[in-house]
Amino acid sequence: MDYAEALNMGIVGNLSNEQTISAYKTAVLARTLDIKIINAQRQGIIGFHVPNQGQEMIQIAIGMLSEKDDFIFNYYRDLALLLQRGVPLSLIFDQMLSNSNDLQKGRQMPDHFSFKEFNFTTVQSPVGAHLPLAVGAAYSIKYTKKKGIVIATFGDGATSTSDFHAALNLASVYNLSVLFVCENNGWAISLPSSKQTKAEIYKKGAAYNIPGKRVDGNDLISSLLGLQEALNYVRDGKGPYLVEATTYRIGPHSTSDDPKKYRSDEITDGSENDPIRRLENLMLKMGVVDPSFIQSVKAQAKEEIDKTMDERMTIPPVDPSTMFDDVYESPSWIQEEERREMNDSD
Amino acid sequence: MDYAEALNMGIVGNLSNEQTISAYKTAVLARTLDIKIINAQRQGIIGFHVPNQGQEMIQIAIGMLSEKDDFIFNYYRDLALLLQRGVPLSLIFDQMLSNSNDLQKGRQMPDHFSFKEFNFTTVQSPVGAHLPLAVGAAYSIKYTKKKGIVIATFGDGATSTSDFHAALNLASVYNLSVLFVCENNGWAISLPSSKQTKAEIYKKGAAYNIPGKRVDGNDLISSLLGLQEALNYVRDGKGPYLVEATTYRIGPHSTSDDPKKYRSDEITDGSENDPIRRLENLMLKMGVVDPSFIQSVKAQAKEEIDKTMDERMTIPPVDPSTMFDDVYESPSWIQEEERREMNDSD
């Protein structure tokens, strides 16, 4: 969406300056955090990371429009979404560092979060496998007449999985309140979306009679607009809805990946088409903020992140003997025996 | 399609009288065979059967328009399709009776055929699992520049499987020559199609950018017309195509099923809306045949089937010691040892 057009349509007017600024702050925080983590990974402090850069705007839009009671079944590349829904940096670092404060007891790779208090359920590596769970959660909400809906995010690659197919069909058959948001960042590791599928992703809902819509996921306003329409539909109990947010993975697939083997970067950090830069330009143009404000937001983000990471790094690692817990509600004799065996061999 | 309309459109004119009569004969043969098998099952002569009744017309249309070189990945309810492509009754009985002439050595349940000479690949029970194989075969045809295309049939239930989703996406991505024909008989055991999915099945291609079309699968002419259009597309190398043939399962799901628990029969054997009866009426109305001809076709079918079954029933059963063959090209020590163990314990 063209900003001038948005302005003419009076859309930006619906968004208060504070909201825009707050969204911008989260975006900068997410970007700064991402860079910090990548550096920490290079230094061997953090084991692994799937960079979030480039996908902040659609995630922040989801965060802004989601409500507290909504259950979020996100995927591994949703750092900005976590921040927007209020997950504290400290908890994020605890997971990334697998320290003894990590709610998951250090069991999952970085970026595989679960924050129950924020209704972020649980991230797994197998692509798409959370989608049927999301549908089950929506069934539960409907059955127990609880408030809230389910929002599930996933990549373009996930649309090829069996889980995607099963989940969309079931959500439709039982008319469940699930907003499916595909963050189409153009790539599944080295596979361009054009080879993932020959259909436009937002049209895949047609196979289940689920309405679909594409939004410019690199643009906060376009994202908000499209999501709002979809969310109205879902919250009204009309059934599931599929949003395709076109976006772009600025970095490599993960810290183990070398994208030079398969692509030339089309959008880079800080360039004119970087989604954060675009929001910056809009705010400047509209006189919402001035350049010095931008500078201070970035400086503050950096300071907060540096400080938090320093602090979380002092927390000791997880006790290895906990590694036998939580296989079951209480360990069977097998885990108990193996725990003893491990302790003995120390 | 209304027959008068078809006549007006000059469509029936494209079909010679001989072709129509031959199709009719196959339909009667299939129906008569089906009834024979059900009776044999009741008497304990044949172990199991999934009745074909009601779905003959779309299957015969596929058989008529398929070519010798085409590979058929059919499903378990395709008796009329086998007959139309020339599989001899004797081979069908050998499989249904699991006698020592059965090409599959008695290993599969009745109706789970494989007739390599007729390019009928292999039927399994798990619904939909043949669809990715069909795509691989089409890849092979394309790669080796062989003649022919792939035709895959399946039920409405199969559209919910993971295999369906994977197969259609891959066929589309690699632009493979696969005609997918869904025989939507209204039911998946006790589940009506309306609860299987909220979309119209022929529209499911949209998720993969595959064109789709619905035909009246209970009507030979409508089936031929729709299939021809789809086949032209596929044979021209334009990629896969999805045909939904609406049809109706006249009998129970299988000889183990009691449909009274979940439905009242909408179409019954021989009633005015029975697809065979409809073709009969058309031929009579058009003066292609007279009632005595109809009678003689039915009598001949019965005679041929009775005779063949009597004959095949004299063939001895499969030798049990073959049960250890074909797990591998040559048995490993495990199968050899187990074969010896079995023989010893006799």
Place this chain on the structure above:
Amino acid sequence: MTQINMVQSLNKSLDQLMAEDERVIVLGEDVGRDGGVFRVTDTLLNKYGEERVIDTPLSELGIIGMAAGMAMHGLKPIAEIQFQDFIYPAFDQIVNNISKIRYRTGGRYSIPLVIRTPYGGGVRGGLYHSQSGESYFVHTAGLTVITPSNPYDAKGLLVSAYKRNDPVIFLEPKRLYRSVKAEVPDGLFEIEIGKAAKLKEGDEVSIITYGSMVPTVMNTVEKNGINADVIDLRTLLPMDIDAIIKTAKKTGRVITVHEAPRTLGVGAEISALIAERALDSLLAPIVRVAGYDIPFSYSHEDLNIPSEKRIMSAINRVLEY
């Protein structure tokens, strides 16, 4: 108490659990109107309505994945997979999601889900209605694997499975659905998970079995007057290690019997546990009587299921050793 068969027992148990606990949802293919192809869920739809008895589309992945999501969010789903042979489209959900969600969330989410499914031969179902796939689940930490061998245990174990806060694979030996009757208490009761049943006390040989093979083993032993210790494991994961080691030490001669293929069948684990912990007590090789390492041929089903004869020849082998 009247004599009922396993289908009746399971049906009644489901009915009682649904009556007692609104969180219980039954879902699967044909479980509603049709009452399940084996009639285990008969009449439940009429009693509890479509919201609680769900006829699902043809997607095992969808059934188990959706049920897991329900279980994570306050419900107590009991899913049916029509035949155990058809569970594999959901295998990723089982191995990578439901068995690991408690662990990977640090114990903050759990999956109290029961997956019921008929297994084993005996209905002339050929390759795809006869498999005994328990090994695939027993190798998967995080799952609990149960199989009853009679109508009484079916109820007690199903109730315990329902009470468990972790995913349970509940394997129903379809061959025994209607062939065995027993008295089953009307009320709900539990049988401890992880505890085997001693079906017969004896000194000369131990036979360790479970599920569908239990009646065949008992017939063999009784007809031939064998002085055998017979153990019905009931829970396959975690297995009752104490019962296994105790009987091995007592008789020194052990046979395992199951229908699943021998290679890495549950018998392998039993042998290994004994060879690790009771070697010195052994007086004879541990002999496995099992299904063959072949697909389950339609024509020769009876030959693939361990017969009394094969069991007897194993007994003789260890007794004469």
Place this chain on the structure above:
Amino acid sequence: MTQINMVQSLNKSLDQLMAEDERVIVLGEDVGRDGGVFRVTDTLLNKYGEERVIDTPLSELGIIGMAAGMAMHGLKPIAEIQFQDFIYPAFDQIVNNISKIRYRTGGRYSIPLVIRTPYGGGVRGGLYHSQSGESYFVHTAGLTVITPSNPYDAKGLLVSAYKRNDPVIFLEPKRLYRSVKAEVPDGLFEIEIGKAAKLKEGDEVSIITYGSMVPTVMNTVEKNGINADVIDLRTLLPMDIDAIIKTAKKTGRVITVHEAPRTLGVGAEISALIAERALDSLLAPIVRVAGYDIPFSYSHEDLNIPSEKRIMSAINRVLEY
């Protein structure tokens, strides 16, 4: 002959097979442009083009199902599953289709398909990039399961897998991809499927292992000067029964070592085979050193993979028995 690592060896072998046989097609996620996330298929796309080196959509089911269809119809696909942990969406195709098509068609169709996939821990991959799922395949008759432990075997076994007219699960120990170098002949050669390698002759204890654990076992034995018979199974299905029984009879003391969880790990089958066939030769319990029966925790990967210390303590246990 120069020293190369396992990735180089596999890459070269694939290259040679593709050069020699036009029917060979390589397919999987990121195998083309990217050359595979571990670079095993590097440069193949440039050499053989998009028709033969296929970057697939994200569907393991699709990869294996489509490859099976190719194999049924004249091609020789070699599919890659990016991590063994992600193979389960295709499990139904593996268990119900590819392992049974020869059997169910009476031997009239076959599936000459190789499925390569990296397995095991060692890349800090947590629950989902570290699993050792071999048991799921070893329990499945119709499959052949292979795992090389060094660059030389990788080539010989891959060539044999390619020649086999049946589906092969080819498990590549990712921890050894680059850590071990060896001389590997330039030309194509075969290593017989079903035959174990004797890595070291000894009399006092037998250690049976395979794949990723081989170097750890060899280090333990060499550092501690253990007089051990060390066997690298190489093929897990069918296992080399002669080699297993022979070594058990020779030393009377057997240890099995693998990374997969203990319960129904491959060690269980080895124990059971020995307890059935060589009981009288045993001088000590058969001890299993294995991964724990837990998911593979990200933080404690090193503790879950059997260490030299754990192996040594098992050796001591059986030697001192």
